[in-house]
Amino acid sequence: MTERRHDIDALRVFAFALLILYHVGMAYVAGWDFHLKSVHTAQWLQWPMIVLNRWRMPLLFMISGIAIGLARPQARPWRFALQRCGRLLPPLLFGMFVVVAVQAYCQGVSNGKVGPGLGNFLLRYWQVRPWPAGSFDGWEHGITWNHLWYLAYLLPYTVALMGLVSLSRLLRLPALPQMPTAVAVPALLLLPILWEAFCVLWVMPRHPPTHALVGDWFVHAESFPLFVLGYLLARRERFWAWAVRLRWITLGAAVLAIGTELAIRYLGIHMQPAQLGAMLAALPWETIEHSARAAYTWLALLTILGWARHRLNRPFRWLPYCTDAVFPWYILHQSLIIVVLYWLMPLHLNAWLEPALVIAATVIGCLALHEYAIGRVRWLRPLFGLRGRTQRSASKVDVMPMPS
Template identity: 55%
Template sequence: MTTRRHDIDALRVIAFGLLILYHTGMAYVADWGFHIKSAHTAEWLQWPMLFMNRWRMCLLFMISGIAIALAAPEGRLLRFAGQRTWRLMLPLIFGMFVVVPIQPYCEGVSSGHVVPGFGDFLLRYWQVRPWPPHSFTGWEHGITWNHLWYLPYLWAYTLILVASMPLLSLPWVRGALATFCRAPAILFIGAPTALLTGFLLRLHPLYPDSGAFFGDWYQHAKYGFVFLAGYLLARDDAFWDRVVSMRKGMLATAMIAVTVWLGLRLAGQLLPPDAIAYRIPDSFWHPFAASVETLYLWTMLLAILGWGKVFLDRPFRWLPYATEAVYPWYMLHQSLIVLLVFVLKPMGLGAWLEPTLVIGGTVAGCALLHELVIRRVAFIRPLFGLKARQRANHEGHGAPSLAASSTMPALHHSR
């Protein structure tokens, strides 16, 4: 019997709520690539987007690691791996062929690389043959997973974790983790920050973000680390006591770090390169900026976990339903966003009305499709990562167990 951690479920729901706002913002932020862009883009949106995108995907990977740990699957590893494969890869395959295609269609038609006519496009898309260059993101593969990239990443990390669990359960490993959780703050914060900084400085220049899985080594290092950290630390009471007691200091540190980091980015945009080089030598500038960025990432993760434990670890009435809805909403939301921008853009509705309708339409579309179709039709449920109705009701009034919800994905196309 596992203990239900309501705060972990609630943080996942909140993070996915932010996902709709973030991906809507991708259509309106100036100078950032996305599948479709509105005519109403704004440079100021870059700053709140930067504030969020440095930690939000890491938070979701960390939550997944925590949820797996709290589910305690060590006595049933093969069964656990099989369940995770089914609940991650079936929705991925279905999503790539059925849910995602509207995105490359809208992208291709908007850029002039695809002839209008969704039926003809879909028949061609299902053939999984390379498209003419630049038809849409992923044209060279003939098919794309777009925002569903998180599913294969999480699947791979989960299988590697399952294979490593016997080693990770050794007494000396648990002892080292207990020592870390009780270590001085400079080590508790500084060691992970240093490791993440090393990834950023060494791997990112060689392997920039791609979302293509193969060769995406910087993202694998970063996301794999926080996923593993979530699993290793989740069952240590000292860790949770620590993040709760340090939550105010962690949040203050994160706010100072992000202020400095964003300030450095702003200075880099406004000051001429020779002026920047004169004030701060190149040998210091880049490592310092990277260190501040990763300090922000790690302390923000710990602050969110600490504050979440304090305020969210309670059985909210809305939480079981919302926990079940996360997976279908994740799969649907970006296709709805892209479709709505594609339809509304020619209407010239203005810089405030258009995004308001996009957000409202996305929320309404996700809610209606989940409530009226996905959760009610038996054969559709597993295609969106949901358990069979009888089994789901038995385990918690329609909400997946914590072990099941550990597979709930998050996504993001442009990191």
């Protein structure tokens, strides 16, 4: 029996709502690649985007691990893995072949590598053959998963985690010991920061993130440990009580860490080394910046989890509906963003009206498709990560422990 945690469900909903704004921002932030870019890009958007970027995906991987931990899969881990993969794989495949296909089409037409005509494009796309170079992200494979890369990663992560659970049972390994607070608190504060610093300082320069699954060592090194840690901490009440108790401290430390990273970035853009003086210029600023980034990632996660447990662990009236809607909205939202932007760009709207319309149309589109199609058509529901029953017959919410 899955233990319901209202704070985790609510946190997943809020994280996804933020994801819509983040992916809209990707179309408007200057200097960052995206599948389709507006002409109205702005350099200043990099600062709030960096603040979100550092913990956005780590939070979602950790939430997924927590959700699996709350599901108590220890009794039948391989059955759990099979069921979970059975619910993840159809949305991933359907998303790649249908939902994400329109993103590839819009990108290809916009950059002049694909001819107009969605029908002809789909017939070619479904053959899964390489496209002309630069047609769209993933052209060399003939197909792409774009924002659905998270589902592709969650599949092997779930199997690997259940493998570890099975191994621990086979070897009769004891549960995590109850460490004294004087040891547990520093360990939970420092060890994840040290690991994140290793990922950022050593792994990332050698293996930049690709979201291609195979060989994406930085993302794996950062995400899988958080996924496992979420599973281990899910039902550790001492951890949650500690996160709540220290939420103000971790918040202050997180602000200090991201402030350090942003300040160093700002100085690097606007100042020359000669202006700093010989002593300051000789400091390892890149190492300091990356270390601050690593600290911010983990401190932000602790802060978010602590505040969510403190404020959101209650049965909000809107929560069951929103929890059911999260997975379909996740699958749909980026395709809607790109399609709407593709339609609006020829109208040459101003820099405020265009993104406002993109956000509004994306929300309305997700709401309408979920409410009037996905939620009511039985065969559509598994393709969007929901069980094959309609909203009218559902007696309780049962959704995947995600999404991104």
